[in-house]
Amino acid sequence: MNYTTKEPATLSPAPSASVLDEHAKGWRKKLGQSLLVLLIIFVASWHVGLLNFNTLANGVPAIGTLIGESLPPDFTNVASWVSPLIDTLAMSIAGTAIAVTLSVPLAFLAARNTSPHPVVFQVTRTLLNGLRSVPELIMGIIFVAAVGFGALPGVLALGLHSIGMVGKFFAEAIEHVDEAPVEAADAAGATRLQVLYHAVLPQVLPQFADVSIYRWEYNFRASTVMGMVGAGGIGFELMGSLRIMQYQEVSAILIVILLMVTVVDSLSGRLRKKFK
Template identity: 65%
Template sequence: MTLAQTNTPQTADTILAADRKGRRRLLLQIGGIVAIIVLCLWLTGMLDGGRLADGLPAIGTLFAEMVPPDFTRWRQWVEPMIETLAMSVAGTALAVVLSVPLGFLAARNTTPNKWAYQAARLVLNTLRSIPELIMGIIFVAAVGFGMLPGVLALGLHSIGMVGKFFAEAIEHAHPAPIEAAEASGATSLQVISHGVMPQVFPQFADVTMYRWEYNFRASTVMGMVGAGGIGTELVGSLRLLDYPQVSAVLIVILATVTIVDALSNMLRKRFQ
């Protein structure tokens, strides 16, 4: 019997044992995740069938009161909707402008040193951890009512997420163009502009468009804390318990979100 024939059964047994061990480990991990999900559902009351059943009639009554929608005040919603759109565009622009340098500082392959990397990551984590609604309340208290606090809240909160995605796109850039630019004696700025940006620009455009969609939806909430926009009209109708107008405002928001989504998809295709 040759050495290869002697080792073949042992090798096969080893492979099968490792495969079984891997399967058991995977099943244990899936079981642990399922257990955590079930625990969270129980803690939040999602498994309380009686409570959910008691709430269904109230939800049905609320929806019944919202029909038919009342569009009699639609002319008064045009300006707030334009404000909402303007806030989303301005907030996204602010986020992108500030996220580009932070993204390069937070990427391992373009940051000047580890201290700049850690500082940039800390800034992104901090901004991402504060909800835009809380930022809106803070900025309303600081600069007063209107669209400005909404733009600042949307923009600064967006930096945390947009900058993170920008940094990840930069880190996944192919090293060959970067090394070629460095070998030719290019400066750091030239390496970024010629070796990195051509690769990551499509990803930057995608992230920007997705964030604009998100910011438009989030800007409707900004009006609830006094930051202007269509959210102010929505809160006013809710406080008056004018549910037909609430449903009308929600329909207008849904239609505008659909238009923004279609425009965003069109722009993404342009930048691909």
């Protein structure tokens, strides 16, 4: 009877020294980057006085006094805030609608895979960067000077500023589409517009909807600030109460704004679930 001898199982070779060295080098690089970020944060905090604990401690009593003067909230004029709240809500909806409507074509021009020419790509990207770099508050001041007081300058400011951000997010979503449907549409002889409509747009619609709803949520918060520069809405009422130092009324308006923001957040969350 023949017995076959089994050779002992060979052990997998230990990691080479070069692999360990590369791992240690990568770890040291990440540690150095983290320390650099922490250093930048420390320098920035020191520059703006965030680390000046004496100043912060001296400001605590003043904050306590201000809070004391704001309590209890005064809701005597709550009925007169309904119309400004409606203006604020309408301002956010109209501004978001303007932004989404204009951002869709601009996004296709600003995406690398759908832009018709590199020059068009660069010009559109520069336009989006320019709109995004000007704060909506500055735009609000400009439009108030141009068209007068009211909700219209707020709508224009929110809409134009939002184009810069919404268009950027839309363009990035387009750049990350799956190329397989696009190639299939091209192979079937579809025109350029047909490819965009049938192969690209269906893939990015959920992202477009999510960004649009989030931007509406943001614009509602921003529209409360727009009223402080004369663009109407509940922010105008808030600024009026601050000017005459009616802090109890200010706290009441802030509570109303908080409740409205909570409602808008809840509604936007439900809308986002429907589009997923």
